[in-house]
Amino acid sequence: MKQTYYITTPIYYPSGNWHIGHCYTTVICDALARFHKLSGDDVFFLTGTDEHGQKVEKEALKRGITPREFIDPLVFELKDMWRLLDVEYDRFLRTTDEEHVACVQKIYQKLYESGDVYKSEYEGYYCTPCESFWTEAQLKDGKCPDCGREVVLQKEESYFFRLSKYAPALLEHYQKNPEFLQPKSRVNEMVNNFLKAGLQDLSISRTTVKWGVPLPFDPKHTAYVWIDALSNYISALGYGSDDDSLFRKYWPADLHMVGKEIVRFHAIIWPAVLMALGLPLPKQIYGHGWLLIGGEKLSKSKEAERPELTDPYELVKRYGADAVRYFLLREIPFGSDGEYTTERFLNRVNADLANDLGNLVSRTQAMIAQNFGNLPPRGAQEGTDGELIAVCEGAYGKVKAAMDALDAPAALSAIFALVSRANKYIDETTPWLLAKDPAKRERLGAVLYNLAEAVRIAAILLRPFLPRAAQAILQSFSCGESGFGALAFGTLAAGTPVTRIPPLFPRLDVKKELAAVAALNAKNASKTQSAPKVQSAPRPEKQEIDISDFEKVELKVGEVIACERVPKADKLLHETVRIGGETRSIVSGIAKYYTPEEMVGKRVVVVTNLKPVTLRGVLSEGMILCAEDENGGLALVSPERAMKSGGSVR
């Protein structure tokens, strides 16, 4: 029976300092979502951005721009990162989305009316990077016990949530639902350090932070950013809105996947809020470990001290999305921390992807092409054929059991056991010798058929993890769309066209790569380490014009660096355009004439001083010029020679 599966990542702070550690949560969720989709489940995979709060307000102020100007380019950059990594979410929620803001207000109103929220005064410490409150007793050496950074003493009027009231019910929920929080090691901390020690009521509004959701019953207060953020898991489904069909269909969530440092918010505060709203709790919260460098949590601020390649854009550019996904999904023992080094990454890619998988695919295809052209007939079983077939047939059960336990490394290990068995089968059957003896042609055909099936089955199983490589392999066996329904050994028919593909993962020269990475890091070291990659430059005050004032129009050359379709708007594309030193979000009505993939990399002419507008909820800060034919067909206007982005058009 088709089951619903609702999976969420945390929503990301628009910091811009993305590193490979950030990709971990979302890549795992993407693999899980793809696995469930291929299993026939009705999946809703949610991710997004956590855009309000003091941290963003301060960063924008520092740059002399509005919070919105600060976050918009970063949000597009994050979306671009997910696109590069082949993350296929069903919804990207921004906490600045109108529906989310309305939902947060409804939640506050409901809690206020039920008596779970009261006004008092907050006096205590606040950690801005973590956006969390602490008492003096909770501090570690006077610093934030979570991140070790400075805290500030805060005293202000605030609304409080009666968190203390929910401690007994939460404790009971933990006792009755051992699967609620995983891995088990995280339960002790929550139960012993927090629940049994007794909970304090939680300050849930700020008067000193303006960049937030105003409380409906007292608008000089804004919502505490963690309550705002956690609410995304239900606001994304339309909770409290006129159309809550998604909420009724998908809630409670099957899985909130989060990093271990934010388990406390998800496993105590969020369930208490849900209880107060009278809503069912998520079925499971999983607190995964961290990617470490030198035993410490990988973070961008320490990059200068740790000369490793941690930039996801650079990693994907050099080694491809599948290699990055594979490392994250295979190398880190699930639930625990795992060390990251560039060398470890390169060795893993070489050993498993270039050697084991890559060689198996290319040897199998080359031998079929050289000896038969198309796929030979299956033939009779002999020797170790039965062993290979048994491994192929048993692999799905192992992968499924591992994925049900959320253990991606175990799932990949089962698939690569199949790959290894197939490589061993080549050594056992020595097809290159069979090829020399015309009397053995039938046996050669049978061996190659068995290998082709092993490769095809491995590729289907790899689809959630290495979507690109899996697709390329399956297409080369003329079965690009195969899902889990096509796993039976013997599915491929004799005569199926088999095309050879270029090496999927060319072998990397580790020494050369490490030297290139060192050179790259040295080049970047001169730049400010903590500066976001894409920054909204403070825009000079400009007179905004209407299109009729054409003479005053400012035109510039831009480069499209990312592009996606605007959901539920079949004419619109949403481009991220680099114009000199700044990045803009632009919506254009050209979806009928260009695909998002075609747009990326195009040099275009942009009207840069047009009044910004929001189209279908997406900010448009300019207009891309097009030529129109007599039938209304559109073609982009581009400089005739390669011109630098940012150059003016006169």
Ligand code: ME8
């Ligand atoms: O926490 N290893 O957002 P965020 C593994 N906005 N995972 C890591 C990591 C590392 N070195 N560094 C970061 C927030 N992450 C809040 C969430 S949800 C209602 C609000 C993971 O941008 C981190 O554990 O700081 C988290 O899961 C994700 O990146 C986003 O972190």
